[in-house]
Amino acid sequence: MVSRVAVVGVGQTYHEEAKSTQSYYDVAFEAATKALEDAALDKGEIDTVIASGWDVADGRTISDMYLVPAASGYLKDSAKAAEDGVLAFAYACMRLAAGAFDTALVIAHGHTEHPPELVSNVVFDPFFFRPMGASTITTLALQACAYADKYGVTPEQAAAVVAKNRRNAVDNPYAHLRSPVSVEDVVRSPPVAWPLRALDCPPRSVGAVALVLAAGERMRRIRSDVAWVRGVGWAVDGYELGAADLWRLPSLAAATARAYAAASIKNPLDELDVAEVHDITSYHELMAYEALGWAQPGGGARLLEEGVTGRGGKLPVNPSGGVLSTNLHAGSGLLRVAEAVLQVTGRAGAHQVEGARTALAHGLSAAAGPAAAGNCVVVLGRD
Amino acid sequence: MPRRVAIVGVGLTRCSSWRRDVSYPELVYEAVSAALQDCDIGPDAVDAVVYGSMDPFDGLNAPERWCVDACASAGALNKPLLKISTGGTTGGSAALGGYYHVASGMFDVVLVVCSQRVGETLDAQRVLNTAVDPVYERGFGAGAITVAAIQATSHMHYYGTTEEDLAMVAVQNHENSSNNPYAHLRFKFTVEDALNSRMLSTPLRLSDCCPSSDGACAVIFASEEKAPKLAKHPAWVRACGQITDNYFMGDRPWAEDWDSLAILARRIYRLAKIDNPRREIDVAELYQAFTIQQILEYEALGFCQKGEGAKLIRDGTTSMQGELPVDPSGGVLCNNPIGASGLIRVAEAALQVMGKAEQRQVPNVKTALAHAWGATIGFHTLMVLDKQAP
Numbered sequence: 001m002v003s004r005v006a007v008v009g010v011g012q013t014y015h016e017e018a019k020s021t022q023s024y025y026d027v028a029f030e031a032a033t034k035a036l037e038d039a040a041l042d043k044g045e046i047d048t049v050i051a052s053g054w055d056v057a058d059g060r061t062i063s064d065m066y067l068v069p070a071a072s073g074y075l076k077d078s079a080k081a082a083e084d085g086v087l088a089f090a091y092a093c094m095r096l097a098a099g100a101f102d103t104a105l106v107i108a109h110g111h112t113e114h115p116p117e118l119v120s121n122v123v124f125d126p127f128f129f130r131p132m133g134a135s136t137i138t139t140l141a142l143q144a145c146a147y148a149d150k151y152g153v154t155p156e157q158a159a160a161v162v163a164k165n166r167r168n169a170v171d172n173p174y175a176h177l178r179s180p181v182s183v184e185d186v187v188r189s190p191p192v193a194w195p196l197r198a199l200d201c202p203p204r205s206v207g208a209v210a211l212v213l214a215a216g217e218r219m220r221r222i223r224s225d226v227a228w229v230r231g232v233g234w235a236v237d238g239y240e241l242g243a244a245d246l247w248r249l250p251s252l253a254a255a256t257a258r259a260y261a262a263a264s265i266k267n268p269l270d271e272l273d274v275a276e277v278h279d280i281t282s283y284h285e286l287m288a289y290e291a292l293g294w295a296q297p298g299g300g301a302r303l304l305e306e307g308v309t310g311r312g313g314k315l316p317v318n319p320s321g322g323v324l325s326t327n328l329h330a331g332s333g334l335l336r337v338a339e340a341v342l343q344v345t346g347r348a349g350a351h352q353v354e355g356a357r358t359a360l361a362h363g364l365s366a367a368a369g370p371a372a373a374g375n376c377v378v379v380l381g382r383d
Numbered sequence: 384m385p386r387r388v389a390i391v392g393v394g395l396t397r398c399s400s401w402r403r404d405v406s407y408p409e410l411v412y413e414a415v416s417a418a419l420q421d422c423d424i425g426p427d428a429v430d431a432v433v434y435g436s437m438d439p440f441d442g443l444n445a446p447e448r449w450c451v452d453a454c455a456s457a458g459a460l461n462k463p464l465l466k467i468s469t470g471g472t473t474g475g476s477a478a479l480g481g482y483y484h485v486a487s488g489m490f491d492v493v494l495v496v497c498s499q500r501v502g503e504t505l506d507a508q509r510v511l512n513t514a515v516d517p518v519y520e521r522g523f524g525a526g527a528i529t530v531a532a533i534q535a536t537s538h539m540h541y542y543g544t545t546e547e548d549l550a551m552v553a554v555q556n557h558e559n560s561s562n563n564p565y566a567h568l569r570f571k572f573t574v575e576d577a578l579n580s581r582m583l584s585t586p587l588r589l590s591d592c593c594p595s596s597d598g599a600c601a602v603i604f605a606s607e608e609k610a611p612k613l614a615k616h617p618a619w620v621r622a623c624g625q626i627t628d629n630y631f632m633g634d635r636p637w638a639e640d641w642d643s644l645a646i647l648a649r650r651i652y653r654l655a656k657i658d659n660p661r662r663e664i665d666v667a668e669l670y671q672a673f674t675i676q677q678i679l680e681y682e683a684l685g686f687c688q689k690g691e692g693a694k695l696i697r698d699g700t701t702s703m704q705g706e707l708p709v710d711p712s713g714g715v716l717c718n719n720p721i722g723a724s725g726l727i728r729v730a731e732a733a734l735q736v737m738g739k740a741e742q743r744q745v746p747n748v749k750t751a752l753a754h755a756w757g758a759t760i761g762f763h764t765l766m767v768l769d770k771q772a773p
Contacts, residue, residue, distance in 0.1 A: 025630070049627070054438070054444075054445075055437075055438055055439050055468065056438050056439055056444045059513065060513055060514060061437070061439045061470070061510055061511055061513045061514040062437075062468070062469065062470040062514040062757070062758045062759075064469055064470075064627075064758070065470070065514055065515075065630050065758045065759070065761055065762075066516075066630040068627045069627065069629060069630050070630075073627045074627060074628075074629060075626060075627065075628070075643065075646060076626070076627055077624050077625045077626065077627075078469075078625060078627040078762075079467060079469060079476045079479065079480065079625065080467065080468055080469050080476070081465060081466065081467060082438065082445075082466040082467060082468035083465065083466050087465055087466075090465070091465060091480065091483070093487070094483045094484055094486075094487035094489060095483050095487070097487035097488060097489065098385040098386070098483050098486035098487045098488075099385050099486075100385050100483070100486065119444055120444070122442075122443060122444045123443070123444045123445045123448055123449075124449070125406075125407075125443070125449050126442070126443070233463070234463045234464075234465070235461040235462060235463055235464070236447075236448075236451055236456070236460075236461070236462070236463075236464040237451075237460055237461055238451060238452055238456070238460045239448055239449050239450075239451050239452055240452075250460070250461055251460075251461050253461075254461035254462075255463075258463070370448060373448065374448075374464070
């Protein structure tokens with residue numbers, strides 16, 4: 001990058017099943033206003049706004065028409081990543097790194113009150129996959145099934161991810177589901193798409209999250225406890241599920257390699273203090289451990305069982321409760337970045353990991369894609 | 384200062400109301416392979432992809448996923464790909480995305496691809512109606528054509544522009560599109576024919592409105608180190624940007640002037656060090672989905688004073704032989720694959736600067752301007768391209 005970029009402000013709404021007293025733009029406005037207050041900036045001090053989201057799941061065309069003005073973007077230079085907000089974050093980093101702007105605001109929202117199964121079915125080509133009923137959840141299930149089959153992962157091992165993350169969410173006042181569940185609860189919950197059961201899948205949450213980024217000289221005047229962006233990488237895998245190794249996440253591995261290279265990370269397990277990963281299903285958190293280079297292929301469940309990724313472990317994962325507790329659909333990835341920022345700046349409250357200086361955030365562009373094929377990795381540091 | 388960036392390759396597809404001869408990935412590959420050929424590189428040379436489309440105007444959601452193998456990722460999957468959607472400005476926003484990928488120093492060669500198959504949507508105007516607020520503005524049918532009709536009515540009322548002026552804009556653009564093998568509508572007609580065509584949304588007639596098209600476009604951006612090796616005459620980005628207006632149309636009361644575009648133009652001209660746009664810009668590719676908009680754009684972009692846009696059509700200033708030719712391609716009025724239309728403006732402007740616009744080439748182009756609008760006239764993008772590196 002040409003100039004250094006840091007996150008200087010974080011704002012999020014309380015995430016819940018519905019927000020019946022706020023319109024779409026009110027929810028975005030709340031998150032953006034909190035982020036500006038956190039950075040102690042006036043809306044006039046934001047140079048560029050990057051929105052995110054997926055119109056067809058929102059039921060609104062060109063959602064940035066209302067998101068951007070609600071997020072201090074009136075008469076400013078804006079864009080929208082039609083992806084999870086984590087890619088809007090990547091784009092904002094590029095805009096700042098180019099030196100064209102000093103400050104940026106990134107906004108993401110979840111408004112998928114209805115299951116996005118039909119709209120995600122229309123992602124698939126009309127000839128082969130669409131008539132088969134392919135959708136976000138069924139293709140995620142295909143991956144989970146292939147992974148469980150290849151490495152002998154049991155439903156209980158996957159359910160342990162849910163138990164961990166739902167327990168963590170109890171300490172996060174913004175989380176949507178704040179009640180703990182047991183492994184037994186998960187494996188007894190109703191089946192959704194084999195091998196996924198209801199509690200292996202995330203909820204649908206309404207809410208928004210916003211981040212303020214700054215670069216260069218401008219940032220030094222804003223605050224001292226910033227989260228530096230040390231590395232960002234993203235990648236998209238191929239389309240043909242039949243040609244893919246469904247038991248692994250090659251696009252996450254490719255994104256990870258780019259982010260680690262930029263951040264000069266060689267031994268992630270030793271160098272990272274905390275991580276927020278996009279646990280779109282319980283199985284996918286285990287698969288992510290492997291693609292992120294923390295475990296050998298098939299070794300994800302053992303990492304969890306050894307307590308490495310639990311609270312107090314060597315690398316706590318999803319202390320916020322993760323996506324299994326709060327799912328903003330096209331904002332979950334950006335929420336991972338926001339939580340990672342709170343961790344490295346020591347502001348995560350009851351779910352703070354002591355002494356966290358380096359954090360990883362993984363966002364999946366689940367909004368648009370089948371089978372966890374688009375991934376982004378962000379490495380943040382206090383130093 | 385940002386790293387210098389140039390356009391080194393351009394690929395266009397043939398457009399029609401339904402390209403049923405190709406599947407969606409084949410349509411995208413038609414544009415991508417043409418762009419790669421244009422600068423003689425293979426897919427491995429591409430570091431990242433920016434993809435633009437407006438999903439709600441397609442018969443398919445997230446086309447970048449089905450088409451990922453057609454986007455240079457062929458044989459080299461798991462590259463960075465960023466999808467951008469901003470309504471009609473999608474193509475312009477995607478071009479800005481490609482620019483910032485390279486300007487950031489993170490990538491050297493970036494492929495920008497935009498596609499749309501409006502032929503597969505049920506009713507684009509109804510889809511667009513879901514963009515506006517469901518309580519206040521959706522009920523009276525706000526969309527693209529209705530908003531343009533308000534612009535036309537206001538302009539006629541305040542500045543005396545006539546239906547004949549609009550017809551002359553249509554005639555000039557159709558004259559130009561007959562030289563463009565990639566345009567959708569390629570027939571000529573007279574002012575009288577235009578004035579006799581069907582009224583769609585008063586005062587806009589059929590001849591005043593764009594078609595809905597299937598098509599794709601690809602543009603390759605490269606860093607200052609790579610650009611001179613990839614193109615004989617790269618089109619350098621001298622300045623570019625976007626502006627966002629109010630969400631509610633009722634909060635943008637002056638329909639006869641396009642103030643948001645005028646503000647953006649001043650910003651971009653300042654960055655590009657352009658003092659007199661009419662003299663210093665050699666050709667402009669403007670996004671005029673409706674005839675009246677070309678007139679408003681002349682004024683907002685400073686080609687003439689407010690209210691005098693129609694004069695530039697009447698005196699031939701913006702014709703192919705004029706002082707400042709506008710839309711030698713025929714523009715959006717003759718070809719509108721929505722999510723790709725903004726990138727086609729950038730591509731056409733780049734072709735003019737590179738001297739590759741064939742029959743529609745304006746002689747001796749040094750500086751070209753590409754524009755797009757979107758989001759029920761709430762967004763604009765501009766990009767100034769130049770033969771000389773900035």
